[in-house]
Amino acid sequence: MRITPEKMNKLDGKVCFICGRYLLNWTDNDLAYLKVHTGTKAKASPDMYHLFACPSCGKIAHKRCWYDIGEKKIKRGWFKKPDWRLTCPSCGTALAPETSERVDWESGYELPSHPDSEVYELHTPDVIAWKAGSAIGKIGRAIGGVFQAVGLGSVTDPERSEIARAAQRVGKTIQDVAERVFRLKPTPAERSQMKELKCQNCGAPLPLPGSLDDAVVCPHCGTAHLL
Ligand SMILES: [Zn+2]
Ligand SMILES: [Zn+2]
Ligand SMILES: [Zn+2]
Incomplete structure (x- = not known):
C-alpha cells in the first residue's frame, strides 16, 4: 500500500514505537530488498521502506524494527532449526503463526502473515518531496x-x-x-x-x-x- 505525499500528513511527527525515530525518517538498514531466487541480493528501486501497524494495538514501527525486535527466536534444541515468533513488543499479541522459515532481510524478508503488499510502503523520493513541500507550507505559516x-x-x-x-x-x-x-x-x-x-x-x-x-x-x- 503505497503512501503518496498527499497522505503523509498523518505520519508527520509520529515516531516508531520500537526505535523512537520518526516514521518519516529512515536509514539504509530500513531500505527494502527484493525477493530474488538466484541467491543474489537486489535493493528495491526506487528506494523504499515499509511501516507496519500492529493490528491489535495500532502502534506503528519500521518493518526493520519488527524484524530486529518484534520477531523472536525460539530455540527447539541443539539439532532443530529455531522457530520464529512475531509478537507485538507493545501489547504482546502474537501476530503470525510460528515459522522456521525465516528469510534474511537482504534476501527480501517479509513479515509472516503480513506481506509487503499489505503494509505501508514509503518511496524515499516521495518522502523527500513531501518534506520539501511541507517546508514551503511552514514558510507560508511563518x-x-x-x-x-x-x-x-x-x-x-x-x-x-x-x-x-x-x-x-x-x-x-x-x-x-x-x-x-x-x-x-x-x-x-x-x-x-x-x-x-x-x-x-x-x-x-x-x-x-x-x-x-x-x-x-x-x-x-x-x-x-x-x-
Ligand atoms: Zn523503528
Ligand atoms: Zn500491539
Ligand atoms: Zn499551475
Whole structure:
C-alpha cells in the first residue's frame, strides 16, 4: 500500500514505537530488498521502506524494527532449526503463526502473515518531496498565512515586468498569465531553504526561482507567483 505525499500528513511527527525515530525518517538498514531466487541480493528501486501497524494495538514501527525486535527466536534444541515468533513488543499479541522459515532481510524478508503488499510502503523520493513541500507550507505559516491571492491588475509595474520575465522563462508571455496572482514575501533565509515550490492554483511543481528572480510562472497553468 503505497503512501503518496498527499497522505503523509498523518505520519508527520509520529515516531516508531520500537526505535523512537520518526516514521518519516529512515536509514539504509530500513531500505527494502527484493525477493530474488538466484541467491543474489537486489535493493528495491526506487528506494523504499515499509511501516507496519500492529493490528491489535495500532502502534506503528519500521518493518526493520519488527524484524530486529518484534520477531523472536525460539530455540527447539541443539539439532532443530529455531522457530520464529512475531509478537507485538507493545501489547504482546502474537501476530503470525510460528515459522522456521525465516528469510534474511537482504534476501527480501517479509513479515509472516503480513506481506509487503499489505503494509505501508514509503518511496524515499516521495518522502523527500513531501518534506520539501511541507517546508514551503511552514514558510507560508511563518509569514502569517499562505500565499495571498491578488488580481493581475493590482500588481505594480515593476512586479508586472518581473512576471513578464518569469513567463518568458517558461515559454509564455504576459498575455498567457492567469488573472489570479499569488504573492509570497520570503526572507532571504526562507528563500534559501526552498527546495520545491508548488503552483498555488494547480499544484504542479514550479521552476525554482534564481536568487535574483522575484516571480515564477507555472509552466502548466500560467499562474504567476510573486516572491
Ligand atoms: Zn523503528
Ligand atoms: Zn500491539
Ligand atoms: Zn499551475
